[in-house]
Amino acid sequence: MPAWQLLLLFFSVLIGGGSGFYFQKEKKGLLQIVLSFSGSYILGIAxxxxMPWVFSGGDHQPGLWILAGFFVQLLLEQLSxxxxxxxxxxxHKFSNTFVLSVMAGLCIHAFVEGMPLSYYGEMHQAEVGAGHTHNHLLYGIILHHIPAAFALVVLLLVSQLQKKWVWLCLFIFAAMSPLGALLADSISIPTPWQKSILAFAVGxxxxxxxxxxFEMDSSSHHYISTKKLAAIAAGLFISILTIL
Ligand SMILES: [Zn+2]
Ligand SMILES: [Zn+2]
Ligand SMILES: [Zn+2]
Structure with missing residues (x-):
């Protein structure tokens, strides 16, 4: 995986989170729009x-890994x-355990999700053709980790954690996916496992x-604002463009 991709991943998350120190209130509306866009874009590329690559072998095993990823994520969100x-x-009322639990939930997710990045770009290119150099997984991860980093910073600041510790947490989170990719790179994972790990990340x-x-409809009245609907449509549209 090219170094620029790792750097892009690290710094976009750092900057996304860093903006949480300056615009806590003003940017909440923008956060919602970015989120709506990323939700449908991620669903689209998944x-x-x-999924087509994960299932290309024709057996049931990837399905089990997708389910595992889905439900482990549900559990991780209890922590985060x-x-x-x-x-x-x-x-929440501030406590060190709360910060540790949020960080654990978030970092385990980001680390595992970073692992398939080390081989996904090349695999995708080998399958679809040499001119095909984009890395959907990378963009999918960046798109939801920017709002995640922002939310992390705002949550920790609201919880009265000192700024220097908030920065440290943000740094650790931003480093997690690149570290996962570097680890996967260094141990060169065998092909069947590559699929399983990607399937888990897809889950x-x-x-x-x-x-x-689902949470876009924050009032639970089956009402989504036009702006959010437009962002959802844009995310879906761009994800569909990538297959053309
Ligand atoms: Zn993620
Ligand atoms: Zn939620
Ligand atoms: Zn593609």
Whole structure:
């Protein structure tokens, strides 16, 4: 995996999170729009790009890994209070355990999701053709980790954690997916396992994207604003463009 991709991943998450220090209130509307877009884009690339490759062997095993990824993600969100889908749920009373639990939930997710990045780009290119150099998985991860980093920073600031510790948490989170990719690179994972790990990551992406789309309707009145609908449509449209 090219170094620029690792750097892009690291710095976009760092900048997305860093903006949480300056625009806590003003940017919440923008956060919702970015989230709506990323929810449908991630769902799109998962179904259009990642799943066909994962299932290309024709057996049932990848399905089991997808289910495992989906439900492990559900459990991880008990720890992280939903920060990975960009949500800042009810401010909690500050405690070190709370910060550790949020970080654990978020970092385990980001690390595992980073692993398939080390080989997905090349595999996809080998399958579809040499001119095909984009890395959907990379963009999918960046798109939801920017709002996640923002939500993490706002949540920790609201929880009265000191700024220097919030920065440290943000740094650790931003480093997780690149570290996962570097680890996977260094141990050169055998091909059947590559599929299983990607399938597991696809399961967590499916969970995150569907939760984003469900929680868009924050009032539970089956009402989604026009702006959000437009962002959802744009995410879907762009993900479909990638198969043309
Ligand atoms: Zn949520
Ligand atoms: Zn993620
Ligand atoms: Zn493609």
């Amino acid at each position: 179904v259009l790009h990642l 209070v939903g920060v990975e889908h960009g949500h800042i749920h009810a401010p 967590s992406l499916l969970h995150i994207s569907t939760v984003i789309l």
